[in-house]
Amino acid sequence: MNSRTLDSIAGFIALCLLSICASAASVHKIGPDLYAYISDNDSSANSTFLISDRGILVVDTGLNSQEGRKLLDEIRKISPAPVRWIVNTHYHPDHRGGNSVVGPDAVIISTYETRMAVLRPQHQQDAETGQQAAPEYQLNEVFAGTRGPVLFVGEHEVQIYHPGPAHTMGDAVVYFPDQHAIASGDLFLTNSCPAMDNGDMENWIAALDQMLALPVEHVVPGHFELATKNELRRFRNYLAELRDQVARMRGHGLPLERIQKLLMLSAFKTFRQYPQYEATFKDNAAAYYGQLEHRRPRRNGRKADEH
Numbered sequence: 663m664n665s666r667t668l669d670s671i672a673g674f675i676a677l678c679l680l681s682i683c684a685s686a687a688s689v690h691k692i693g694p695d696l697y698a699y700i701s702d703n704d705s706s707a708n709s710t711f712l713i714s715d716r717g718i719l720v721v722d723t724g725l726n727s728q729e730g731r732k733l734l735d736e737i738r739k740i741s742p743a744p745v746r747w748i749v750n751t752h753y754h755p756d757h758r759g760g761n762s763v764v765g766p767d768a769v770i771i772s773t774y775e776t777r778m779a780v781l782r783p784q785h786q787q788d789a790e791t792g793q794q795a796a797p798e799y800q801l802n803e804v805f806a807g808t809r810g811p812v813l814f815v816g817e818h819e820v821q822i823y824h825p826g827p828a829h830t831m832g833d834a835v836v837y838f839p840d841q842h843a844i845a846s847g848d849l850f851l852t853n854s855c856p857a858m859d860n861g862d863m864e865n866w867i868a869a870l871d872q873m874l875a876l877p878v879e880h881v882v883p884g885h886f887e888l889a890t891k892n893e894l895r896r897f898r899n900y901l902a903e904l905r906d907q908v909a910r911m912r913g914h915g916l917p918l919e920r921i922q923k924l925l926m927l928s929a930f931k932t933f934r935q936y937p938q939y940e941a942t943f944k945d946n947a948a949a950y951y952g953q954l955e956h957r958r959p960r961r962n963g964r965k966a967d968e969h
């Protein structure tokens with residue numbers, strides 16, 4: 663091998679490294695007029711957008727104005743139409759931080775719980791600073807109960823619903839029947855442990871079963887790679903396995919710390935785990951254990967209802 667060949671190999675490797683470092687968000691067309699935006703920042707949520715000549719609907723807008731700008735730049739490569747609707751799947755900032763950049767005049771669609779969770783901490787802040795926080799929530803169509811609005815964007819139907827408490831108390835899921843696609847919010851993350859808010863693990867699994875029963879081919883997760891039902895099912899099976907193990911061991915009187923040590927989840931060892939977001943096997947076990955404690959507290963290692 664002469665030095666020129668070595669030089670060109672080195673150049674090629676440098677180019678590959680550069681392209682890895684500069685990896686950008688990816689946009690995938692997943693059906694007629696429908697696109698998945700897969701973020702290149704693990705801390706910022708994915709988005710989904712549906713375009714028509716008269717207006718665009720966007721599901722989730724990323725962590726902050728910078729991430730929102732990246733998303734809007736990608737949307738503008740495809741359509742110049744105004745962003746008229748933004749669905750925030752839940753209140754976590756990484757799903758709504760780009761709202762005012764992506765759609766300054768858009769109507770925000772969310773569950774009632776999401777609105778309350780967004781605005782609750784800010785009332786106090788507003789009083790202190792005199793500033794109005796989350797101004798995009800001035801135009802907010804909320805829904806209570808499980809059935810949200812059905813929208814038509816161009817010729818495509820969009821069904822928004824609340825599956826009950828799951829990742830949070832107020833998750834919204836967006837189903838695109840024409841495109842056989844669904845935007846799950848953080849009810850599903852590809853190949854990863856989720857973070858758990860004060861939702862409901864058992865209802866969460868039921869919500870995933872409900873999604874799996876739909877004729878869906880593309881699943882846009884809250885974070886990470888675009889997925890199909892296969893990855894969705896695997897994630898569902900992880901939660902179900904965790905639920906079963908925690909409930910069984912707790913039923914035998916084991917304390918949480920012992921349960922966390924005894925968990926057998928090697929089938930899911932490739933799942934990402936993020937201690938900084940409390941998104942590990944142990945954190946997920948603790949969250950579910952906490953839900954069970956809340957429902958059926960124990961006294962002296964025995965179930966309260968055994969007394």
Ligand SMILES: [Zn+2]
Binds near residue numbers: 752754829848
């Ligand atoms: Zn979340």
